[in-house]
Structures are given as structure tokens and as C-alpha cells.
Amino acid sequence: MSSKSESKTEIAAVPGQVQRLAVFGPPLLLEGEDAAAYDELLARVCAAVKPADIIDEMFIADIVALEWEVLRWRRLKWTLMQETGLKALELFLVEQLESNYDALHEEHFKSYLTTILQNNLPTEQAGSAGTLAAECAPNNAEANEKLDEVLGSMGLEMNTVLDDARADKAKELAQGYVRGERDAVTLVNELLTDAGTSMDSFMTKALGDRIDKIERIDRLTAIAETRRNAALREIERRRAVLGETLRRSVREIEDDEFANGELVPELPPAEGKSAA
Amino acid sequence: MTSERKIRANRANARASTGPRTIRGRTRAARNALRHALSLPVCSIPALSGEVQALAREIAGPGANAETQELARRVAEAQIDLRRVRYARHQFLSDTLSKEYYGSYANSRKKLKVLRALLRPNPPDMSLDTLEFATSTPQGPDKLATILSGEAKKLLAMDRYERRALARRKFAIRAFDAARARTATTAGKCHAGLVKACSPAHG
Numbered sequence: 087m088s089s090k091s092e093s094k095t096e097i098a099a100v101p102g103q104v105q106r107l108a109v110f111g112p113p114l115l116l117e118g119e120d121a122a123a124y125d126e127l128l129a130r131v132c133a134a135v136k137p138a139d140i141i142d143e144m145f146i147a148d149i150v151a152l153e154w155e156v157l158r159w160r161r162l163k164w165t166l167m168q169e170t171g172l173k174a175l176e177l178f179l180v181e182q183l184e185s186n187y188d189a190l191h192e193e194h195f196k197s198y199l200t201t202i203l204q205n206n207l208p209t210e211q212a213g214s215a216g217t218l219a220a221e222c223a224p225n226n227a228e229a230n231e232k233l234d235e236v237l238g239s240m241g242l243e244m245n246t247v248l249d250d251a252r253a254d255k256a257k258e259l260a261q262g263y264v265r266g267e268r269d270a271v272t273l274v275n276e277l278l279t280d281a282g283t284s285m286d287s288f289m290t291k292a293l294g295d296r297i298d299k300i301e302r303i304d305r306l307t308a309i310a311e312t313r314r315n316a317a318l319r320e321i322e323r324r325r326a327v328l329g330e331t332l333r334r335s336v337r338e339i340e341d342d343e344f345a346n347g348e349l350v351p352e353l354p355p356a357e358g359k360s361a362a
Numbered sequence: 363m364t365s366e367r368k369i370r371a372n373r374a375n376a377r378a379s380t381g382p383r384t385i386r387g388r389t390r391a392a393r394n395a396l397r398h399a400l401s402l403p404v405c406s407i408p409a410l411s412g413e414v415q416a417l418a419r420e421i422a423g424p425g426a427n428a429e430t431q432e433l434a435r436r437v438a439e440a441q442i443d444l445r446r447v448r449y450a451r452h453q454f455l456s457d458t459l460s461k462e463y464y465g466s467y468a469n470s471r472k473k474l475k476v477l478r479a480l481l482r483p484n485p486p487d488m489s490l491d492t493l494e495f496a497t498s499t500p501q502g503p504d505k506l507a508t509i510l511s512g513e514a515k516k517l518l519a520m521d522r523y524e525r526r527a528l529a530r531r532k533f534a535i536r537a538f539d540a541a542r543a544r545t546a547t548t549a550g551k552c553h554a555g556l557v558k559a560c561s562p563a564h565g
Contacts, residue, residue, distance in 0.1 A: 114452040
């Protein structure tokens with residue numbers, strides 16, 4: 087396996103070739119795609135294949151464009167599935183927060199409510215927002231009555247605020263889970279296990295919901311992969327043909343010489359060797 | 363049966379309806395059926411035929427014989443055609459992605475159905491998901507995926523052009539390589555003959 091520094095040196099040695107490949111058109115990037123990453127891929131493939139002529143360069147341009155497409159479609163599929171899975175996880179977490187309010191949500195709701203009160207209370211009362219939120223946050227009849235009253239005075243509905251707070255916490259937890267934050271991962275895994283479900287089942291549901299789109303992406307990926315592999319095979323075939331031509335030329339020259347019982351005084355350079 | 367008077371009136375009307383009259387109008391109408399022009403051969407587009415010739419010269423290399431030049435031209439034509447098809451597909455995807463409110467034809471019809479139902483005097487109860495579907499437009503990766511499945515027919519048509527261009531290029535390259543290999547073999551034999559003729563043993 088070649089080291090990273092070695093491959094970087096190889097890449098640096100082929101900027102001319104990379105520039106030449108511009109003959110085959112600019113990279114076809116979609117909005118938000120990284121042109122530098124495309125150039126790096128092109129340079130890597132150039133360094134690995136070492137094109138012998140312009141036709142090899144054509145194939146390299148093809149391979150890179152197709153590989154870029156393969157990566158694009160794979161990334162799209164993964165993002166789509168993850169997005170849907172994440173949405174399902176968020177819905178699951180909202181339900182869990184609703185049923186386990188005291189254990190999971192009270193603290194978060196207190197801070198969420200404090201922010202709302204700070205933004206909506208008159209300036210002179212804004213300082214007491216924290217105390218008021220602490221009084222309203224517990225899940226009991228007295229606190230609920232107070233919360234209803236406070237929010238009502240600001241033109242807000244208690245249920246809407248509670249729903250928004252749960253959605254906010256669920257989103258925060260789900261994002262933490264995706265980022266691999268230890269606390270979030272442990273909590274989400276515990277909740278999933280307790281409910282007898284798993285992230286895999288959400289992903290399966292995501293696959294079912296978006297099967298049409300995913301099938302289409304898979305098809306595009308397969309087309310791009312097949313074409314990329316065909317281009318690679320063509321490069322191999324050309325190299326083999328070139329090698330065979332060179333071998334045949336050399337053999338014929340040698341045969342002619344040995345048929346006369348003489349040694350070739352000086353082996354002539356075979357045609358096409360420069361192209362190799 | 364159509365009356366004589368009606369037939370005369372129809373003919374008179376038809377004579378009056380001759381389409382656009384100005385040059386500008388006629389030019390525009392002539393392009394009505396034009397979709398992507400990918401079925402046009404590359405050599406019939408002046409801007410591209412120049413590129414084909416330049417690329418063919420580079421492929422053939424200096425001192426190429428007529429056969430090699432012709433084969434190189436075929437490779438160049440297929441290559442430029444391939445680039446044109448890919449560019450058209452890319453342009454189509456980019457343009458559609460840049461539309462702020464993209465909705466596939468099928469989705470638009472479904473949304474219209476929901477909205478019509480909602481506008482009735484006694485609208486039916488609808489789930490939140492349905493209402494969300496009717497009022498939302500796909501964004502981000504979902505938008506691209508929606509475009510890919512919504513415009514599958516158009517993309518497939520472009521894909522056919524790409525496949526044909528690829529096949530044409532593959533066979534053109536094989537023919538070109540074979541011709542070059544033949545030339546190389548002949549040149550090798552000539553070289554061997556020359557060496558033999560010039561070697562001291564042959565006086």
C-alpha cells in the first residue's frame with residue numbers, strides 16, 4: 087500500500103495531464119459540490135493510470151466523472167435514508183418525552199420556558215422568568231394551572247408551547263445521537279431498548295417510505311458503475327493490445343534475423359514504444 | 363353532412379391561419395418541437411464540428427495516414443457527442459434544482475387534488491401528514507431525489523443518447539487502435555528489412 091505522502095508526490099507530478107483533461111469539458115458539478123475534491127480525484131486517477139495518449143486521457147476523464155457520479159448517488163441515498171430515519175427517531179423521542187416527562191423533559195422544559203418568558207414578559211418582570219418557569223415546570227395540577235395562566239396572559243397556548251418544547255428536545259437528542267455524543271447515545275439506546283425497537287427498524291421504515299426514490303438512485307448508481315468499469319476495461323484492453331503489438335514487432339524482427347542464422351546487430355526501437 | 367357554405371368558410375379560415383408571419387416568429391415556431399437537439403449529428407453544429415476537427419488531429423497525431431485520420435475523426439465525433447449529452451443532462455439537473463418550488467408532475471396533481479378537496483364547501487377531515495404534503499416543497503437531498511424520480515423519463519431519454527455515444531466511441535477507438543497496430547506492425551517489418559539490408563553481413 088502506498089503511503090499518503092507518496093501518493094501526494096505522484097499527484098503533484100501530473101498537473102500538466104490534469105490540465106490537459108480540460109479538453110474533455112469542465113467538471114459537471116451540482117450545486118454545493120466541491121470542485122477541489124473533484125480535482126483531487128482526477129489527479130489521483132491520473133497518477134494511478136499514467137495515461138499513455140489522448141485516448142487514455144479520454145477514459146480517465148470518463149472514469150473520474152463516473153466515479154464522481156457514483157459517489158454523489160451513494161451519498162444522496164445515504165442522506166435520504168438517514169434523514170427519514172432521523173425523523174422517525176425524533177417522533178419516537180417526542181412520544182417518550184411525553185410519557186416520561188419527569189425523568190426526561192422537566193429540566194429542559196424549565197430552560198425552554200425561561201427563554202420564552204424572558205422574550206415575552208415586560209422588561210421589569212423578565213428577571214423573574216427563571217423563578218416563574220421553575221414554578222410552572224413540574225407536571226402537577228397546580229403548576230399546570232399557573233402555566234396556563236402565565237402563557238395565556240402572553241397570548242400563548244400551553245399545549246403548543248409544550249409540543250414545541252418536546253420537539254425541540256427530541257431534535258436536540260436525535261442530533262446528539264447522530265453526532266455520537268455519549269450521553270445522547272446512551273439515553274436514546276436505553277429508550278429504544280425499553281420500547282423494544284431499534285434504529286434499524288426506523289431505517290427499514292425509511293427504506294419502505296422512500297423505496298421509489300431509492301430504487302431510482304440505485305439504478306443511476308448501477309449505470310454509472312457499469313460505465314466506469316467498462317472504461318477501466320477499455321484501458322486494460324488498450325494496454326494489452328499495445329503490449330501485444332510491441333511483442334509481435336520485436337518477435338518478427340528477431341525471427342527474421344535468426345532465420346538467417348545471424349544475430350541482430352542492433353535491436354531497432356519498436357514503433358509505438360514512445361506511445362507506451 | 364357539412365354544408366357547402368361551412369366548407370367554404372373552413373377553407374377561408376384555414377388560408378388565413380398560416381402561423382407566424384414575421385421572420386422572428388417563424389424562427390421561433392421552427393424551434394417549437396426542439397427539446398434538447400441531441401439527435402442532431404455533431405458535424406451539423408458548426409461550433410462543435412470545429413472542436414471535432416481539432417480533437418481528431420490530436421488523436422491521429424502528426425503524419426497519420428488517411429485511414430487513421432478518418433478513424434480519429436470518428437473517435438472525436440463520438441467523444442464530443444458524449445460531452446454534449448452529459449452537459450445537456452447536467453444542465454437539465456442544475457436548472458431543475460435551481461427552481462425554488464420544484465414539484466414533479468405526479469406530486470403536483472396529488473397536491474391539486476388535496477387543495478380542491480379543501481376548497482369545497484364542506485372540506486373533509488385530513489391528516490396532518492396530508493396537509494403537510496400539500497403545502498410543502500422538497501428541499502435539499504429530498505429535492506434532488508424527487509427530481510430524479512419525477513423526471514425519470516427525460517433522464518432515461520438522455521441516458522439512451524449517452525449509451526449510444528459511448529458505444530460509438532468504444533468501437534471507433536477499437537478500430538483506430540487496430541489500424542494503428544497494423545501500421546506499427548508494417549513499420550516494424552519495414553524497419554527489420556532496412557536493418558537487414560544495411561547490416562554488414564548483407565554487404
